Amino acid sequence: MCGIVAYIGDKEAFPIVLKGLKRLEYRGYDSAGIALINNEGIANFKQKGKVSFLEEYAEDKDSSGTIGIGHTRWATHGLPNDVNAHPHLSGDGKIALIHNGIIENYDTLREGLKARGHVFHSETDTEVLVHLIEDIKNNEKVSTAEAVRLALNNVIGAYAIVVMSIENPGQLIAARKSSPLVIGIGKSGDFYLASDATPIVEYTNEVVYLDDEEIAIVERNKGLRLYNIQNQEKTPYIQELELQLEALEKGGYEHFMLKEIHEQPRSIRDCFRGRLNVDKGWVGLGGIKDYEQKLANANRIIMVACGTSWHAALVGEYLIEDLTRIPVEVEYASEFRYRNPIISENDVVIAISQSGETADTLAALELAKSKGATILGICNVVGSSISRITDAGSYTHAGPEIGVASTKAFTAQVTVLTLMALAIGHRKGTINESKFRRIISELELIPDKVAEVLRENDHIEHIASIYKDAANALYLGRGNSFPVALEGALKLKEISYIHAEGYPAAEMKHGPIALIDEEMPVYVIATKGTSYEKVVSNIQEVKARKGKIIAVVTKGDTQVKGMADHVIEIPETDEHLVPLLATIPFQLLSYHVAVMRGCNVDQPRNLAKSVTVE
Ligand code: G6P
Numbered sequence: 244m245c246g247i248v249a250y251i252g253d254k255e256a257f258p259i260v261l262k263g264l265k266r267l268e269y270r271g272y273d274s275a276g277i278a279l280i281n282n283e284g285i286a287n288f289k290q291k292g293k294v295s296f297l298e299e300y301a302e303d304k305d306s307s308g309t310i311g312i313g314h315t316r317w318a319t320h321g322l323p324n325d326v327n328a329h330p331h332l333s334g335d336g337k338i339a340l341i342h343n344g345i346i347e348n349y350d351t352l353r354e355g356l357k358a359r360g361h362v363f364h365s366e367t368d369t370e371v372l373v374h375l376i377e378d379i380k381n382n383e384k385v386s387t388a389e390a391v392r393l394a395l396n397n398v399i400g401a402y403a404i405v406v407m408s409i410e411n412p413g414q415l416i417a418a419r420k421s422s423p424l425v426i427g428i429g430k431s432g433d434f435y436l437a438s439d440a441t442p443i444v445e446y447t448n449e450v451v452y453l454d455d456e457e458i459a460i461v462e463r464n465k466g467l468r469l470y471n472i473q474n475q476e477k478t479p480y481i482q483e484l485e486l487q488l489e490a491l492e493k494g495g496y497e498h499f500m501l502k503e504i505h506e507q508p509r510s511i512r513d514c515f516r517g518r519l520n521v522d523k524g525w526v527g528l529g530g531i532k533d534y535e536q537k538l539a540n541a542n543r544i545i546m547v548a549c550g551t552s553w554h555a556a557l558v559g560e561y562l563i564e565d566l567t568r569i570p571v572e573v574e575y576a577s578e579f580r581y582r583n584p585i586i587s588e589n590d591v592v593i594a595i596s597q598s599g600e601t602a603d604t605l606a607a608l609e610l611a612k613s614k615g616a617t618i619l620g621i622c623n624v625v626g627s628s629i630s631r632i633t634d635a636g637s638y639t640h641a642g643p644e645i646g647v648a649s650t651k652a653f654t655a656q657v658t659v660l661t662l663m664a665l666a667i668g669h670r671k672g673t674i675n676e677s678k679f680r681r682i683i684s685e686l687e688l689i690p691d692k693v694a695e696v697l698r699e700n701d702h703i704e705h706i707a708s709i710y711k712d713a714a715n716a717l718y719l720g721r722g723n724s725f726p727v728a729l730e731g732a733l734k735l736k737e738i739s740y741i742h743a744e745g746y747p748a749a750e751m752k753h754g755p756i757a758l759i760d761e762e763m764p765v766y767v768i769a770t771k772g773t774s775y776e777k778v779v780s781n782i783q784e785v786k787a788r789k790g791k792i793i794a795v796v797t798k799g800d801t802q803v804k805g806m807a808d809h810v811i812e813i814p815e816t817d818e819h820l821v822p823l824l825a826t827i828p829f830q831l832l833s834y835h836v837a838v839m840r841g842c843n844v845d846q847p848r849n850l851a852k853s854v855t856v857e
Pocket of ligand 1: 549
């Protein structure tokens with residue numbers, strides 16, 4: 244939530260920061276702004292709306308300067324308008340600041356500052372912070388960097404900030420707590436700072452990830468110094484980025500979401516590469532190797548997640564309970580963290596998060612850790628906060644996901660959970676050898692089968708054209724297809740703004756069936772397997788109320804075909820793996836409906852991809 248970018252070096256800062264903001268726009272697109280230091284002092288450009296509006300606005304203005312900070316906003320405090328847009332300036336206009344996070348005690352701080360004569364122009368918590376820095380600097384007669392440190396000692400909340408001051412135009416000051424910040428070390432004494440590595444990768448692959456309560460001072464041609472908030476100097480740990488620039492481009496697709504949907508055969512394969520050997524009958528996740536026994540002996544596994552990742556966790560619950568016989572609980576991270584949960588040292592808590600930055604998921608993990616549980620992570624973004632605080636974990640290796648609606652991250656998360664369930668079950672002996680071998684052989688075939696489903700695109704687009712104007716939609720599934728129904732409904736509502744609900748098919752009778760009439764599309768996962776006959780009965784119930792049935796079925800199915808208005812066939816696979824295939828038609832369907840309705844597919848209204856506020 245909110246993206247921040249900054250540059251200092253010998254190149255023009257504006258184009259670098261602007262390009263960086265475009266890469267981070269998935270984090271929020273309510274407003275954008277860039278401040279630069281040049282001969283005129285601080286030039287501050289701010290515009291409501293997307294980064295492209297800011298670009299147009301600045302076109303005929305002097306945007307020179309080799310130091311600059313920029314921000315793309317997801318509004319928390321105050322309306323999305325020009326005044327509330329970052330960067331924010333101190334009262335004397337000499338200090339500029341960008342911020343991602345929330346200053347929880349901003350109200351108290353603001354009242355104190357007002358009493359000392361400070362005047363505020365915006366409704367933001369961020370403006371309070373920059374005034375606080377100014378206040379401390381002037382009263383304590385300290386450097387800007389020291390004022391930043393002292394100010395942060397007075398702050399309650401979450402922040403990633405970058406500060407620049409007209410008094411020291413060769414310096415940027417950055418700090419973080421609970422919100423991410425990465426520093427790229429350029430090849431010619433220049434530095435690139437950002438919320439994640441995507442704006443940095445085209446300039447350098449040497450990065451330092453800030454830890455909580457660390458303050459970095461970067462100086463043009465002088466280098467980087469790192470301190471903790473108590474002012475003790477630390478040695479920066481420089482890491483090498485593995486991100487590829489091409490992964491951040493649309494690669495010929497109209498939208499990132501479509502590209503990411505089509506990447507799934509590759510992303511799933513990348514996810515199990517080196518972790519699965521069908522010939523040797525072996526599955527392993529290197530990252531959690533040392534914790535496999537701990538997992539196998541766990542009293543309970545608790546998975547915490549939000550959004551689509553929570554749906555992946557639900558699929559994981561079916562897999563793990565069935566294959567390992569370990570009880571699993573899946574929790575919304577935001578609920579878990581505030582309800583005094585019972586956690587013991589024999590519990591393993593697994594966080595699932597594409598970004599690895601979701602504030603609630605991070606906080607839920609911290610809580611579990613404080614109670615002595617083993618904490619593991621399943622993340623996509625390498626070096627993210629969750630991946631760094633966990634005891635161990637497995638990356639999903641799906642590559643950067645830029646479309647706000649998650650697609651390839653979901654299938655990669657489910658793939659990791661499948662591997663995890665297989666590895667533990669095999670070790671515990673809760674799956675017999677032939678079942679184990681059958682599932683891993685099938686898993687290896689999944690990428691090709693996903694590609695086969697993707698070839699149904701035109702057929703799915705046609706179905707989308709029929710139901711694009713429906714005001715509501717119902718998604719039904721049973722067993723491990725129930726989370727697929729939830730995810731299908733979420734995909735539709737988040738990008739096309741159609742009201743959609745996912746339900747366990749049988750539960751439909753306890754309410755949603757009242758909604759069904761001839762206008763209502765009902766999407767059903769009716770693949771061959773344990774619940775097939777039951778789902779067929781549920782389809783009959785919908786038919787009897789004249790609902791429109793769009794069913795995802797196993798290739799060759801005739802029974803459902805005879806009842807449904809439309810069917811989408813997916814290849815046969817082991818029942819445990821059906822979610823990996825059944826979710827694909829719903830991703831495509833939502834995509835096409837949203838495009839036909841003229842919605843902004845990659846940046847749906849009010850949403851952000853990385854939710855770093857609770
Ligand atoms: C946001 C995104 C979703 C995502 C959720 C959890 O709501 O829009 O796509 O599923 O956050 O994010 P995480 O990065 O923790 O998976």
